[in-house]
Amino acid sequence: MNSKEIRKSFIKFFENKGHHFLRSSPVLPIDDPTLLFTNAGMNQFKPIFLNEETPPYLRVVNSQKCIRVSGKHNDLDEVGLDTYHHTFFEMLGNWSFGDYYKSEAIQWAWELLTGIWKLDKNRIWVTVYETDAEAFKIWETETDIDPARILKFGKKENFWEMGPVGPCGPCSEIHYYMGNDLSQQAAEGINSNSDYWELWNLVFIQNNRLADGSLSDLPEKHVDTGAGFERLVSVLQNKNSNYETDLFLPIIRKIEKLAGKSYKKNPVPFQVIADHVRMLSFSIADGGLPSNEGRGYVLRRILRRAARFGRMLGFQEPFIYKLVDTVGRKMSNVYPEILEKQAHIENVVKAEEISFNGTLDRGLSHFEKMLKHVSGGIISGKQAFKLYDTYGFPLDLTRLMARENNLELDENGFSIEMKTQKKKSQAAGKFNPDTLNIEWVIVSSGKNSIFKGYETLTTKSKIRKYSSGQQIYLVLDQTPFYAESGGQIGDRGNIMGKGINLKVEKVFKDGETFVHVCSGKFDIKQADSILNCRVDEERRQTIRKNHTATHLLQAALRQVLGQHVQQAGSLVHPDYLRFDLTHFEKVKPEDLRQIETLVNNAILLNTNVNVSVKSFESAKKDGAIALFGEKYGNEVRVVSIGEYSKELCGGTHVERTGDIGIFKIIEESSLAAGVRRLLALTGPKALEYIQDQASIIGDLQLKLNCSRDEISGRVEQILKHGKKLEKDLINNKISDSKIDGKSLVSASDTIGNFTVVIQKVKANSLGELKVLGDQLFAAIKSGIGVIGSQTEEKPALVVVVSKNLVEKGVKAGEIAHKLGLEMGGGGGGKPHFATAGGNDPKKLESTLEAAHTLLKNILKNL
Numbered sequence: 001m002n003s004k005e006i007r008k009s010f011i012k013f014f015e016n017k018g019h020h021f022l023r024s025s026p027v028l029p030i031d032d033p034t035l036l037f038t039n040a041g042m043n044q045f046k047p048i049f050l051n052e053e054t055p056p057y058l059r060v061v062n063s064q065k066c067i068r069v070s071g072k073h074n075d076l077d078e079v080g081l082d083t084y085h086h087t088f089f090e091m092l093g094n095w096s097f098g099d100y101y102k103s104e105a106i107q108w109a110w111e112l113l114t115g116i117w118k119l120d121k122n123r124i125w126v127t128v129y130e131t132d133a134e135a136f137k138i139w140e141t142e143t144d145i146d147p148a149r150i151l152k153f154g155k156k157e158n159f160w161e162m163g164p165v166g167p168c169g170p171c172s173e174i175h176y177y178m179g180n181d182l183s184q185q186a187a188e189g190i191n192s193n194s195d196y197w198e199l200w201n202l203v204f205i206q207n208n209r210l211a212d213g214s215l216s217d218l219p220e221k222h223v224d225t226g227a228g229f230e231r232l233v234s235v236l237q238n239k240n241s242n243y244e245t246d247l248f249l250p251i252i253r254k255i256e257k258l259a260g261k262s263y264k265k266n267p268v269p270f271q272v273i274a275d276h277v278r279m280l281s282f283s284i285a286d287g288g289l290p291s292n293e294g295r296g297y298v299l300r301r302i303l304r305r306a307a308r309f310g311r312m313l314g315f316q317e318p319f320i321y322k323l324v325d326t327v328g329r330k331m332s333n334v335y336p337e338i339l340e341k342q343a344h345i346e347n348v349v350k351a352e353e354i355s356f357n358g359t360l361d362r363g364l365s366h367f368e369k370m371l372k373h374v375s376g377g378i379i380s381g382k383q384a385f386k387l388y389d390t391y392g393f394p395l396d397l398t399r400l401m402a403r404e405n406n407l408e409l410d411e412n413g414f415s416i417e418m419k420t421q422k423k424k425s426q427a428a429g430k431f432n433p434d435t436l437n438i439e440w441v442i443v444s445s446g447k448n449s450i451f452k453g454y455e456t457l458t459t460k461s462k463i464r465k466y467s468s469g470q471q472i473y474l475v476l477d478q479t480p481f482y483a484e485s486g487g488q489i490g491d492r493g494n495i496m497g498k499g500i501n502l503k504v505e506k507v508f509k510d511g512e513t514f515v516h517v518c519s520g521k522f523d524i525k526q527a528d529s530i531l532n533c534r535v536d537e538e539r540r541q542t543i544r545k546n547h548t549a550t551h552l553l554q555a556a557l558r559q560v561l562g563q564h565v566q567q568a569g570s571l572v573h574p575d576y577l578r579f580d581l582t583h584f585e586k587v588k589p590e591d592l593r594q595i596e597t598l599v600n601n602a603i604l605l606n607t608n609v610n611v612s613v614k615s616f617e618s619a620k621k622d623g624a625i626a627l628f629g630e631k632y633g634n635e636v637r638v639v640s641i642g643e644y645s646k647e648l649c650g651g652t653h654v655e656r657t658g659d660i661g662i663f664k665i666i667e668e669s670s671l672a673a674g675v676r677r678l679l680a681l682t683g684p685k686a687l688e689y690i691q692d693q694a695s696i697i698g699d700l701q702l703k704l705n706c707s708r709d710e711i712s713g714r715v716e717q718i719l720k721h722g723k724k725l726e727k728d729l730i731n732n733k734i735s736d737s738k739i740d741g742k743s744l745v746s747a748s749d750t751i752g753n754f755t756v757v758i759q760k761v762k763a764n765s766l767g768e769l770k771v772l773g774d775q776l777f778a779a780i781k782s783g784i785g786v787i788g789s790q791t792e793e794k795p796a797l798v799v800v801v802s803k804n805l806v807e808k809g810v811k812a813g814e815i816a817h818k819l820g821l822e823m824g825g826g827g828g829g830k831p832h833f834a835t836a837g838g839n840d841p842k843k844l845e846s847t848l849e850a851a852h853t854l855l856k857n858i859l860k861n862l
Contacts (some may be wrong), residue, residue: 003233003247004333007063007092010227013112014061014094017104022062022634023616024335026286027088028295036295037067037283041093042203042224047511048097049167049205049222055097056633063229063334064091065282069298080272080309083234083241084197087302088279090229098220102172103138105202105223109174110143113200117236123177125149125190129158129170135204139172148187157191160203160224167205167218174200176235199235200227243267247330248274254326259313269309276306277323277349284345285337287568289672290352303352304359308393311360318353321346343564344582344674351584351673362821363393367401374407381413388414389421438473438515440465443527449514450478453491453652454611457535461495463527472502474516480535483507483514487570488547488651492539497531499523539574540652545660545682546577548609548641548653549599552663553579553680554625555645556598560591567625568675572651575685579678580671587668587676599663606658607642614638616648624648662686726767741775744785751859754805755783758851760844763789766796766835773798777833784810784859786819786851788844795823795844797836806831808862818854822847 001009011021025044029035035043041064047053069087078085096105113119126145128135130152139150152158161168177185179195189196205222207215230242237245243252251274252263263270283299290300306320324345328338338345370383379402387393395414402409448464461476474495481504484490490507495518502518509515550570557565561583569580587595614622619638624646626632632648639649641657654660664686667679681689697708704714739761748757757776763769769789776785777800785800797819799812806812813827816834820827823838838847 001236003229003245006233006236007090007229007334009116010092010112010232011061011063013116014059014108017059017094017108019059019061019094020057022057022060023632024063024065027065027067027282028286028288036298037069038064039066039068040064041066041091041226042095045095045097045224046162049162049224051219052511052513058097058099060095060097062093062095064093065286065335066091067279067283069279069302079275080268082194083243083271084231086230086242086275086278088275088282092227092229092232093225094223095225096223098222101221101223102135102202102204103142105204105225106135106138106172107142109200109202109225110145113174119176119235121145122182123185125151125175125177125185125187125196127151127153127158127173127175127190129172130154132158132170132172132204135170135172151187151190153191160201160205161209163209165209165211167222168207168209168215169203169205169221171201171203173198174202178235178240197231197235198228199231200225243271243274250330251277251323251326254323255313258319258322259315261313266312269312272309273306273313273320273323276302277320278327280306280320280349281324281327281338281345282335284348285341289348289568289675291672300352303349304356307353307356308360316357318350318357320353321350324349341566341582343562343584344566344568347582347584347674348672355673358821358826360393363387365818365821366390367393367398371405371407377406378408378410381410381415381417384409384411384414385417385421388418438467440467440473440475441524441527444477446477448475448477449512451480451482451514452478453480453482453535456480457493457537457540459533461531461533463531466522466524466527468522468524471505472518472520472522474502474518475513476516476531476533479507479514479516480533481507481514481516482535482540482543482652483509485509486649486651487550488543488572489574491535491543493533493535495531495533497526497529499526500529500531542574542683542685543572544652544654546574547572547649547651548657549603549660549663549680549682550577550579551639551641551645551647551649551653552599552602552657552660553577553595553678554581554647555641556595556602557581557583559598560595561587568671575681576666577680577682579680581676581678582674583676584674586670587678592665592668596663596665602641602644603657603660603663605642606656607644608656609653610640611653612638612640619648622646662690664689727771739772741772741777741779744772744776744787745779748780748783748785750783751856752862753782754859754862755780755785755802756852756855756859757783757785757787758848758855759787760848761787761789763791763796765791766837769796769798770835773800773833773835776800777802784812784815784855786815786848786855788848790841790844794825795838795841795847797823797827797847799827799829799834799836801832803832805862810858810862815851815854815858819847819851822850 015021025038027038029038029043048055066089067087079087114121126139126149136150139145140147158171160171175190175196176199177195178197203224205224206218208218209215230247233245233247234242239245242248252270255270255273256263279302280299288295288299290296290303310319324342328342332339367387384395384398387398388395399409442465443463452459457480459478459480461478464475464477467473481491481493493504495502495504500522502520502522504516504518506517507514550572554567566582568582571578613635616632616634616636619636624638626648636648637650638646639653640646661683663680663682665678665680666689669677671677700711701708704711706714744757744759745755748755750756761772769791772787776787780800780802782802782804786797788795788797797816799816801810801812811831812834813829813831816827816829816836820836820838823843824840825838827834827836829835
């Protein structure tokens, strides 16, 4: 069976056992701030286990996208080196919420593995918790496994806990022997030998861990199972490596084609890259972006790790982005989001690769410097770790280059430095959950948070629970207040009743529960009375306008910029709307104008805004757009605006587009690689902005004494005149100085027949330095000049190359780039004239010294 058939057969098997299939939730958890990434199939069901939500179905089956790269479940160090650990993987699972229990879970797992998939029973071992006599007996009496293969283990291996407190219970793990000689199997190998792969974990959630560490019984017992899909595919395809399966081979074959090298000769780089591009593709598809903190830092680290291993295969230019299409086509049958967002993923990955190549080049430069300080023929652990930690230089590459320079590498010292750094990171860099610790007082029982705000702005409600203090927190049976979600800010308003006069300041979701954050008078003796809830109507109306305008904006963006545009985030505020879009370059002014026009034309048409509820699959087939980072159930709300826009959305909207009034984009900026941000206004706020702009233009007309059409030309004249005055002033300063181009050449050195000028000069600005550089270029007949100055608290350089050397292939831009890296910055320019800037003022002197060696190497080869 291929991987597609294996996944399908698992789901089909449990559907035939009365299970309902649920789609995978995103790899970036929507409503669980305690997790960086979704790392197990059970994550989306935590509210059910915590008794915070009623399960929609008692039996569920799914295949969950998972990422494990940090914290307790950190497999990164093993990825690529072994054949079965991954950063991204799928977890197949079946669930029972208070329905069937141990007997069915064990029997069905055995039936699927040995009856349907025909796995060798002589290779299967199972473990149970040491005190779980019930599970042991079920394996012994209700399956035909050899009783000698049923093993007992302690809490570490066979007792599952969600956290320090909360639902927990014993588990039973199914292991499979991957060795070649069946006679070599032994019970001692389970949980200790890599020849025994854990395939499936059956968790029986029957206890609740209390704060004092004791256990109590849960009112309902649940089953939570997780089977590693990649490992199952390996076993069912008779492979000893996950990378030899059809999940990874298409990616590896593409890498072979791009690199022109064989996977068999050096498998580790291929395996690392194949794994990492899957993780990156799914993370970015679900709304993640590389950055310097949190989840973004993990993505950047993974991407750079893949790029570093790419250097081992000879890749000098970006290549990882070229693998995204292969990942998408392989997974599209069950996870279409990779191909749907392919252009965005490729643009983000490519931009990061380009950025990191510069970082890696700096590492190579510092490696060369480090060689001058090596003693005893050994690169110390501290030196190797500095290259790794500061410059992103991989230990493998340090090892290789040490060998090329006949040096040894202190790898034990490197390991000590790495362990020290990990301890510091664990102490200072933990992912801290931003959770609210509320002690609730229960007032009434029954369903809560039934949202009535689509139909009405007022309700008569009862309190289900509350918490009082400096702020009052309320959960109601029904509410007209929209809770912040999907980018739309929460409602405000009032809650009134006998002895109760509250101002609702914020509404947020805790799972599916609406929590109202209030201030004001709250008589707890009246907590069981009927309350009158009223939403601030004017504020809600401005939010509705901005939200519907957001839908019109996305449709216009896709029409003008292309279908690659996806919403990467939004904020629907009463005063403005913010829209983040996937796009690889700055949006041109003429495009912004066209986008504005399209939105305003749609507003003028006064089209009905229709809302319907459909199944997720039906809505997608109808062309409805699903958004980044949103969690959708099987039934979804579809907001349609004629033929113009159709999106899945749970927010509030106007009844007709004409209610928006007017739309105006006020800002366009860069948010991250491949992501732009727009700010816009609607209705009265947009009108006020336009009137302010008209007032500014009128004021400019008076001051410039010109017509509106002449303002741009008049301002351009003034700027040109200002630049001329500035240049004249600089020239006058330099002409009064003792230093000019001729004096620099007269004090120059020579290398062979070429003039070499390397000198620190005094300049107050880069402009002054460039004017001096112009003079040097005019004075130097055959040679290279590098002049530097400390300008505006940052070091700067100008590089000039004479015409005859430019013709020989010497380029000032390349020299400036290398010297800029020396200063912790960058540089570039034309072949004859270029500039460089740095971030470290202390680096100017050493960079000018480095210029001597650089120019010497360039000129000696001419």
